[in-house]
Amino acid sequence: MKNFLAFVLLFHGPIWVSHLSVIDARLDPLGFSLSAPVSSPAVSPIPSLPASMAGIQIGTVKHHMDLDKKLLVSLIVASTALAAIMFSMLCLWVFHRKNLHKSRKDSAHGTDVRKGRALAAFMGRYSSFKTSCKKGSVSLMDYKFLETATNHFRENDILGVGGFGCVYKARLADNLDAAVKKLEGGSPDAIEEFQTEVDLLSRIQHPNIISLLGYSVHGETRLLVYELMQNGSLETQLHGPSHGSALAWHHRMKIALDTARGLEYLHEHCSPQVIHRDLKSSNILLDSSFNAKLSDFGLAITDGTQNKNNFKLSGTLGYVAPEYLLDGKLTDKSDVYAFGVVLLELLLGRKPVEKLAPSQCQSIVTWAMPQLTDRTKLPNIVDPVIRDTMDLKHLYQVAAVAVLCVQPEPSYRPLIADVLHSLTPLVPVELGGTLRVTQNMPLVAKVIPSDH
Known part of the structure; x- marks a missing residue:
């Protein structure tokens, strides 16, 4: 309280001085002044104030004091309230700025980005690839843009049909053609395969592995955007309307060599090792120059040797290795078996599984195995399109590689690197091999009897 009075005196001193000069006058009982100025006898003495007037003066002073106190309290309260209001406004401004920044960021990425965030957690699973096995991130593309690029997924632009959807031809920016795979439905298997792909x-880059340009997520629909492979799949070329007529012997060997190179990269140069698990002719795509590239990595795994207790058996009938089908054992030799079946398709022009009767099927391996090792029979079972167009020594060598790849016992199968070394000398230099073809080199050799 003393401090408060001192504060009031400090700011209201002049008022109190004027009042005290009046109160300080000495009053006698009769109300007259007891002391008059000596040096001014001519001046009439100033009469002192009556008691009633003094009371009024004192009351006025007290009234002013009360007003000053109230004014000071009001100023303090008003200042405190104003400071509180300003602080609250500052807090609201900061909060608004943060929310505005977050809102703008979300709007920039769009709805597809928010839905794609769940993918980011999954994509950290394979973080141990070597630097040489990394390509970088793949772009998240706008769904509406891809919808327009595919003419709203018009049926006339369908390039093929897969297990979970169709593949459409698309025209992207700068007249770049691409293939867009549209995956419908949100089943756990479909989502997992999409995420794996x-x-x-996004991490793998190799001339014989398909390039993924981007992806999109829109509700239950997921899109994968690939480079366009103008000549479609090997399956279509071999078993479609043309029945392999566009694939000469050397082109077929080039396709086999390209496929082996792609597998060799997955098996030998990626850490952890990648097992494709669904290698087949429909997953080998051909560009305008018939360069082959592996595609469809939805079933691929990177955890090394597997068994049937920790993942679901998957694959395509006719390409699945016996040990995987019967015991669930999966290794890189399982891919080698599937490669051997593809090599037989290239060699014989037959499908991996053919129906003999409505309830009876026969695999190409079962049918061909007895004849592949018989040099007198082998030339007769070769695809008629390429029959008598190759050096028979090369034919025997390719048949021997195929026989080794489809051995029932995995340990008897070669590594894909060994297959690669065996096929390279059979492919002309112009097509990526080491064979030097001369005009004088005979394309057809005389059949050597089996008893020689």
């Missing part, structure tokens, strides 16, 4: 192909 995006993750692996």
Whole structure:
């Protein structure tokens, strides 16, 4: 309280001085002044104030004091309230700025980005690839843009049909053609395969592995955008309307060599090792120059040797290795078996599984194995399109490689690197091999009897 009075005196001193000069006058009982100025006898003495007037003066002073106190308290309260209001406004401004920044960031990425965030957690699973096995991130593309690029997924632009959807031809910016795979439905298997495909192909770069340009997520629909392969799949070329007529012997060997190179990269140069698990002719795509590239990595795994207790058996009938089908054992030799079946398709022009009767089927391996090792029979079972167009020594060598690849016992099968070394000398230099073809080199050799 003393401090408060001192504060009031400090700011209201002049008022109190004027009042005290009046109160300080000495009053006698009769109300007259007892002291008059000596030096001014001519001046009439100033009469002192009556008691009633003094009371009024004192009351006025007290009234002013009360007003000053109230004014000071009001100023303090008003200042405190104003400071509180300003602080609250500052807090609201900061909060608004943060929310505005977050809102702008979300708007920039769009709805597809928010839905794609769940993919980011999954994509950290394969973080141990070597630097040489990394390509970088794949772009998240706008769904509406891809919808327009595919003419709203018009049926006339369908390039093929897969297990979970169709593949459409698309025209992107700068007249770049691409293939867009549209995956419908949100089943756990479809989602997992989509995530695996995006993750692996965003890390892998090789001339014989398909390039993923981007992806999109829109509700239950997921899109994968690949480079366009103008000549479609090997399956279509071999078993479609043309029945392999566009594939000469050397082109077929080039396709086999390209496929082996792609597998060799997955098996030998990626850490952890990548097992494709669904190698087949429909997953080998051909560009305008018939360069082959592996595609469809939805079933691929990177965890090394597997068994049937920790993942679901998957694959395509006719390409699945016996040990995987019967015991669930999966290794890189399982891919080698599937490669051997593809090599037989290239060699014989037959499908991996053919129906003999409505309830009876026969695999190409079962049918061909007895004849592949018989040099007198082998030339007769070769695809008629290429029959008598190759050096028979090369034919025997390719048949021997195929026989080794489809051995029932995995340990008897070669590594894909060994297959690669065996096929390279059979492919002309112009097509990526080491064979030097001369005009005088005979394309057809005389059949050597089996008893020689």
